[in-house]
Amino acid sequence: MTATALEWRRVTLDLGDFALRDVSLCLEAGEWLALVGPTGAGKTLLLEVAAGFRRPTAGTIRRGDRDVTAAPPEDRRLAYVPQDDLLFPHLDVHANLAFAVPRRTREARRSDLLEVAASLGIAHLLHRRPAAISGGEAQRVAIGRALLANPEVLLLDESTSALDGDTREIVGDFLETQRTRRSLSIVQITHDASEAERLADRVVTVAEGRIVTGSPAVPIPLTPAARRARAS
Amino acid sequence: MKRIGFRTAFLFALVTLAAFVALFLGAGFLYSGPGRVLELLARPAARESVLLSLGTSGVATVLAMAAAVPAAYALTRWRIPLRGAIDVLLDLPIVLPPLVAGFSLLILYSVIERALGPGLRGGPLDLRFTREGIVLAQFAIAAPLAVRVLRASFAEVPVRLETMSRSLGRSEASTFFGVTLPLARNGILAGTILVWARSVAEFGPILVFAGAVRGKTDVVPIAIFLAFSNGEIENGVALSLLLIALGVVALAGIRRLGGRLVIG
Numbered sequence: 001m002t003a004t005a006l007e008w009r010r011v012t013l014d015l016g017d018f019a020l021r022d023v024s025l026c027l028e029a030g031e032w033l034a035l036v037g038p039t040g041a042g043k044t045l046l047l048e049v050a051a052g053f054r055r056p057t058a059g060t061i062r063r064g065d066r067d068v069t070a071a072p073p074e075d076r077r078l079a080y081v082p083q084d085d086l087l088f089p090h091l092d093v094h095a096n097l098a099f100a101v102p103r104r105t106r107e108a109r110r111s112d113l114l115e116v117a118a119s120l121g122i123a124h125l126l127h128r129r130p131a132a133i134s135g136g137e138a139q140r141v142a143i144g145r146a147l148l149a150n151p152e153v154l155l156l157d158e159s160t161s162a163l164d165g166d167t168r169e170i171v172g173d174f175l176e177t178q179r180t181r182r183s184l185s186i187v188q189i190t191h192d193a194s195e196a197e198r199l200a201d202r203v204v205t206v207a208e209g210r211i212v213t214g215s216p217a218v219p220i221p222l223t224p225a226a227r228r229a230r231a232s
Numbered sequence: 233m234k235r236i237g238f239r240t241a242f243l244f245a246l247v248t249l250a251a252f253v254a255l256f257l258g259a260g261f262l263y264s265g266p267g268r269v270l271e272l273l274a275r276p277a278a279r280e281s282v283l284l285s286l287g288t289s290g291v292a293t294v295l296a297m298a299a300a301v302p303a304a305y306a307l308t309r310w311r312i313p314l315r316g317a318i319d320v321l322l323d324l325p326i327v328l329p330p331l332v333a334g335f336s337l338l339i340l341y342s343v344i345e346r347a348l349g350p351g352l353r354g355g356p357l358d359l360r361f362t363r364e365g366i367v368l369a370q371f372a373i374a375a376p377l378a379v380r381v382l383r384a385s386f387a388e389v390p391v392r393l394e395t396m397s398r399s400l401g402r403s404e405a406s407t408f409f410g411v412t413l414p415l416a417r418n419g420i421l422a423g424t425i426l427v428w429a430r431s432v433a434e435f436g437p438i439l440v441f442a443g444a445v446r447g448k449t450d451v452v453p454i455a456i457f458l459a460f461s462n463g464e465i466e467n468g469v470a471l472s473l474l475l476i477a478l479g480v481v482a483l484a485g486i487r488r489l490g491g492r493l494v495i496g
Contacts, residue, residue: 080396145400
């Protein structure tokens with residue numbers, strides 16, 4: 001039986017004008033799950049509830065066997081890369097990347113940081129402030145910062161939307177290698193169907209605050225990436 | 233034409249008001265002349281008043297900021313019981329006549345004395361009519377003002393950045409020192425200047441609680457009061473101009489830090 005990395009169990013989040021309604025969804029350990037659906041469907045809210053940015057009105061968030069619904073964000077071992085990057089404006093790119101690395105291990109993990117920066121093509125930006133880099137560069141810094149936090153689950157909210165096609169592919173491939181290397185499970189919101197097909201094991205469609213395909217009740221076919229993985 | 237008339241009327245109001253303020257604040261120079269003002273400020277009594285003001289207001293500002301930073305953050309970020317009531321309570325000393333604050337401090341001491349007996353009188357904790365009492369009187373107004381100013385500074389730091397910090401594994405305390413404080417830095421510095429300037433200018437509560445004793449509790453505003461009371465107009469004018477100059481410096485500092493005044 002596969003272990004569960006993250007689970008939304010009957011989660012409701014009522015915001016008045018909009019609500020996530022009774023959403024149940026499981027992310028298996030090591031899985032790459034793509035969330036697709038129209039703008040305003042509630043995909044971002046799902047990630048924010050999981051990351052502790054919002055508290056659900058009802059239902060629970062589980063990490064493995066643990067109920068983390070009321071746990072502070074620092075106790076979830078989830079790294080969230082939001083659409084607006086949320087880089088710390090008072091810190092340069094290097095300090096942003098090192099932010100999640102405990103001070104006592106910074107020296108030991110220096111090569112890891114430099115490798116992540118090089119792989120994401122941001123090594124030349126290390127001494128710049130976020131205000132002095134482009135949107136696409138900021139997205140890559142945010143992804144690098146999240147990876148360096150050593151999370152068990154990585155939540156990506158349209159985190160490659162500002163990248164050109166080639167760079168997006170490079171970042172996608174890099175994340176794929178990191179998934180194995182760091183034993184990551186990934187949830188990715190994307191509007192790029194080909195990206196979802198290429199990278200994700202499973203694609204779940206969200207609409208009007210509900211899971212419309214890919215829920216346990218409505219299974220969906222495996223993506224080509226998942227089929228390839230099973231065949232090998 | 234209509235537009236020109238509208239703008240002319242508004243600009244007239246602005247220029248008239250600015251001229252009025254410049255005139256009444258600068259009248260001292262017209263009265264004494266800069267040379268005489270400097271001469272009067274160089275006298276030992278004036279120098280001592282200035283040093284006493286700088287010392288007491290400096291201590292009061294440090295104490296006020298030390299108390300206001302955590303208090304303002306808690307009020308801004310956390311859902312705490314009676315938050316609205318605490319908010320109003322802390323705003324009260326800012327909007328009440330300053331004399332009332334000084335009078336209330338005196339009454340507080342009387343109540344404590346009534347409860348504990350006369351042992352308090354003259355002891356180290358009896359700050360009435362002492363230099364330490366000046367600090368307490370300044371603190372009584374400065375601390376609530378600092379809370380008000382810092383609340384605005386903390387409110388401008390996006391909560392999402394704090395949550396992101398914690399999502400990256402930092403604790404609440406580490407997030408406060410690593411994200412919130414640096415991002416609120418300019419507001420805090422501007423607030424510190426404002427609180428210090430207000431403490432230097434404080435008069436009412438000091439007069440009532442610490443008294444107006446020449447050579448002992450005569451901070452600059454008290455010295456101005458004593459000078460005018462004794463007919464030493466030029467001394468009063470010189471000290472007034474010093475306070476105005478300090479105000480200009482403080483406001484320039486606040487502007488440079490991009491801060492805004494949030495009073496009352």
